[in-house]
Amino acid sequence: MSDQPLKRTPLHPAHQALGARFVPFAGYDMPVQYAGGVLAEHRWTREHAGLFDVSHMGPAVLTLDEPTGDADADHAAVAAALEPLVPGDIVGLKRGQQRYTLLLNASGGVIDDLMVARPLDEGRQGSLYLVVNAGTKEGDFALIGQAAAGKATLHPLAGHALVALQGPEAAAVLEALLPEAADLVFMQTAVMHWQGEELTVSRSGYTGEDGFEILVADAAAPALWARLLDDARVRAIGLGARDSLRLEAGLPLYGHDLDETVSPVEAGLAFALSKRRRLAGDFPGAARLQAELDAGPSRVRVGLKVQGAPAREGAQIADADGRIVGRVTSGGFSPSLSAPIALGFVPPALSHPGCVLNVIVRGKAQPAEVAPLPFVAHRYARKA
Amino acid sequence: MHFTKDHEWVELDGDVATVGITAYAAGQLGDVVFVEVPEIGKALKAGDGMAVVESVKAASDVYAPVSGEVVAANGDLPGTPEMVNQDPERGAWIARIKVADKSQVDALMDRPAYEAFLDTL
Known part of the structure; x- marks a missing residue:
């Protein structure tokens, strides 16, 4: 401590x-x-x-060192300074558009998940607005700052x-x-x-x-x-x-459902691998992630509806025969469903909604059924 | 009524001790969403885990304040765990224990001593 x-x-x-x-x-x-x-x-x-x-979270602005004044060229340049670290299409962001993306390590594990936005205003082109997680911000800022050095500078928004x-x-x-x-x-x-x-x-x-x-x-x-x-x-x-x-909402929490051993394909975040980047394979861990996309990962993140006591992080997941097949990565009580729910990783063969598994809570097996994610429907204000 | 440093309360009637968790403990836990009560007939030693109370955030063990045999458990609690927040020191009793040695109860804190203990936390 x-x-x-x-x-x-x-x-x-x-x-x-x-x-x-x-x-x-x-x-x-x-x-x-x-x-x-x-x-x-x-x-x-x-x-x-x-x-x-x-x-407590980490907002920051990444700013191009030598902007040309050409808004689109400056955006492309600052985006290109960040793209080697993430699998998202940052160059392709429209003005005022924000994207969820991931900092990946060389083996495709998740260093952090973050939001990246291209400013709306003409005068702010050539910068990106980032928000990273609280527990990882020092490391993230150092990583981004080093990767962008000579091209762009990261300014944490202290x-x-x-x-x-x-x-x-x-x-x-x-x-x-x-x-x-x-x-x-x-x-x-x-x-x-x-x-x-x-x-x-x-x-x-x-x-x-x-x-x-x-x-x-x-x-x-x-x-x-x-x-x-x-x-x-x-x-x-x-x-x-x-x-x-x-x-x-079925959203993964960094440090629990996501960490440096978990790939975005395993975590159900393949949507964060933008098509252009996937085809180019130009992000950390691209080979592993492409292989997982092609052949399927060895484990996937699922939602579980648990009967009995809440299954907390670390609880083992067993199949119908009692074999340990995975682990709960976050879990608790759902106020909307008035029942315990959890997120965890299991082999793909046991990941279909309705598949009946068990969670081990205080030494006892309790039924836990794979549920579609999200548990409670998203209600985002999407474009009409 | 007597109290433990783990925030259980004990009310002795004859040689049967009714046990629950204190209002302080319930307040600290926050909204209780799950209670597991002990099985009738279970033999407990003072300090054994006898029940589990879970809030939205965390699970918390309830320890037997005295040694003895469980002779009753509050069957309403698993279906209405919120009673632990609403009426912790009466309606949300967890179990009744037939005590082997009543002096174990006397050795626990009385209410003024427990309140003084809470002031130190």
Whole structure:
């Protein structure tokens, strides 16, 4: 364990005022729940709008060192500085488009998953907006900085907070402050202004609901947080419900469902291998991933509906004959389904929905049926 | 009522001890979503795991505060685990244990001592 004191986000006093319970998470003292509790917060987000402090995550901007002033050429150049690390088509991003991608190691394992966006504004072409995970940000930033050296420079956005507003009422809430937010569809981003402050707003999140992620300078973060919470449709939501929401949405959590031994094909993230990149095979681990695409991986990530006690991370998965065939990588209780659910890896032959397996919880086998992912349907605001 | 440092409560009636988890423990756990109660007839030594209470986030063992035999278990809890949050120190009793040695109960904290203990946490 580290002896470093826990870092605090600029919203820490606001969480204290709301009666939050705090836990250490990736070096930060973060709210795991507020007074209402995880179940109520989870349900509120599914029905209304939940406000999350995700300032522990790692926003950064990668900027071309010598822009030419030709917007498309400058975008292509900065994208080319990042592409050797990821399997996504970054050059092909349209203005204002965001993409989920992966930092891969030489054997195709996942170093991190991240969001990459091409700015909307003409004046910002030749830069990329990135958001990486909290626990991996130092290593990610070093990796990207080194890979881009001589071409582009990575600027971590220290001094900024990141908040997420998620749920079916998130759009109506945000549009009251920022009418331009209505122009964004899922996985689009734009810079907007609120009370003289610059906000980078993306229509994205990690709950399966429609919603937004908003980058704001530290100094303005408490006022934005308070203004959003003033809306009766909005409640503050802690990391506990953030985890149960993303689990129901079937979204993998780095460090649990994804790590450097897991390939994106195994993890069900083959969609992140963009066609141009796949055909070119010009990303780390391309040979392994292409082989897995051709012949099938030896294990795949599945959803499990568990009977009995929740199966937590590390629980073994057994087949009908009692042979251990895999392991739960994250699991818990689904408030929406009122039942335990889990994500884990099993051989492809046992991965079809309806396949009946067992999870071993405290030494006892409990039935667990493979379920289609997501457990709870996504409700993203996609283009009509 | 007596209390353990693991936040179980014990109420002795004759030689039968009713056992549950304290309001403090329930509050710390948060929303309880699963309870496993012990089987009737199970012989327990003080300190043995006797039940499991799980919140959304984590599983927590409940330890037998005293030695003895399980003579009853609260069959309502597995179907309504939220009772642990709603009524932890009464309705959400977990098991009744026929105690072998009643002095084990006297050795536990009384309420003022438990509250003083909570102040140290």
